[in-house]
Amino acid sequence: xxxxxxxxxxxxxxxxxxxxxxxxxxxxxxxxxxxxxxxxxxxxxxxxxxxxxxxxxxxxxxxxxxxxxxxxxxxxxxxxxxxxxxxxxxxxxxxxxxxxxxxxxxxxxxxxxxxxxxxxxxxxxxxxxxxxxxxxxxxxxxxxxxxxxxxxxxxxxxxxxxxxxxxxxxxxxxxxxxxxxxxxxxxxxxxxxxxxxxxxxxxxxxxxxxxxxxxxxxxxxxxxxxxxxxxxxxxxxxxxxxxxxxxxxxxxxxxxxxxxxxxxxxxxxxxxxxx
Ligand SMILES: Nc1ncnc2c1ncn2[C@@H]1O[C@H](COP(=O)(O)OP(=O)(O)OP(=O)(O)O)[C@@H](O)[C@H]1O
Numbered sequence: 001x002x003x004x005x006x007x008x009x010x011x012x013x014x015x016x017x018x019x020x021x022x023x024x025x026x027x028x029x030x031x032x033x034x035x036x037x038x039x040x041x042x043x044x045x046x047x048x049x050x051x052x053x054x055x056x057x058x059x060x061x062x063x064x065x066x067x068x069x070x071x072x073x074x075x076x077x078x079x080x081x082x083x084x085x086x087x088x089x090x091x092x093x094x095x096x097x098x099x100x101x102x103x104x105x106x107x108x109x110x111x112x113x114x115x116x117x118x119x120x121x122x123x124x125x126x127x128x129x130x131x132x133x134x135x136x137x138x139x140x141x142x143x144x145x146x147x148x149x150x151x152x153x154x155x156x157x158x159x160x161x162x163x164x165x166x167x168x169x170x171x172x173x174x175x176x177x178x179x180x181x182x183x184x185x186x187x188x189x190x191x192x193x194x195x196x197x198x199x200x201x202x203x204x205x206x207x208x209x210x211x212x213x214x215x216x217x218x219x220x221x222x223x224x225x226x227x228x229x230x231x232x233x234x235x236x237x238x239x240x241x242x243x244x245x246x247x248x249x250x251x252x253x254x255x256x257x258x259x260x261x262x263x264x265x266x267x268x269x270x271x272x273x274x275x
Contacts, residue, residue, distance in 0.1 A: 011078045012039035013197045019072035021058055032058050034222035040197055047200045047208035049258060050218030051265035056201045060169055064088050089158035091171040095150040097142040103153050104138040110161045125160045131190060132156045148179045166198040184211060209250045210242060217257050220265035227257050
């Protein structure tokens with residue numbers, strides 16, 4: 001455990017400062033992100049929740065270097081990261097594996113694109129198969145795997161490229177509830193084994209509390225940080241913690257704020273429809 005002094009002086013892994021994003025739309029501009037600021041410490045697991053359409057994916061695209069902000073800063077390990085794509089291992093909602101490639105071939109693809117020779121890339125990817133629960137499936141094709149396994153293979157493909165900050169955009173949204181719980185437990189395990197820093201977008205408050213050190217609630221559009229809550233539940237966590245009074249209190253606090261913002265977002269959408 002770092003000392004209190006080390007925690008105070010450590011450079012945050014990710015610094016987001018006064019981030020704003022507007023899109024040009026017919027008849028004007030659409031303000032989507034409005035002065036969002038937060039830090040993520042090295043090794044921290046932070047979840048981001050917010051009403052539908054508030055700007056979560058836009059913010060993630062800026063972090064991932066896929067979109068440039070209108071103003072504000074993103075720094076990774078103290079350095080400007082705007083427009084840089086190399087820092088983040090991205091786990092999307094859909095696995096995006098190539099159906100005609102084997103899992104090992106899919107997993108090595110990112111390395112091969114970076115110029116690593118094919119044999120070396122595949123050997124490097126294969127080393128991670130056991131930790132990702134994929135041992136024995138190296139030569140299978142995506143259609144032979146379950147949804148959860150395909151998601152793990154997609155994450156393996158980005159992690160093997162040495163990107164140690166995970167950006168997880170609702171990665172379990174399409175999975176059935178039992179597989180989802182298995183994946184949450186698996187993610188908790190690999191996250192702590194590898195000391196990754198992780199930022200997760202989710203609509204599931206229970207998932208956010210269960211996995212996170214902190215949960216950030218974003219407001220309705222244009223989005224701002226409405227609440228930033230530290231989750232002080234002991235780790236490692238197991239399912240029993242989800243029935244505790246502390247867990248329920250966190251859920252309640254987050255649900256109230258999220259519902260308040262969702263009502264505003266819904267009203268905005270109604271106004272938009274009426275105008
Ligand atoms: N390229 C674009 N041009 C114009 N508007 C955009 C563009 N990209 C996103 N938006 C708008 O920005 C807003 C936020 O979209 P975004 O996808 O970031 O929200 P979200 O919080 O991720 O939504 P959800 O929770 O439903 O996935 C939406 O109103 C969307 O229409």
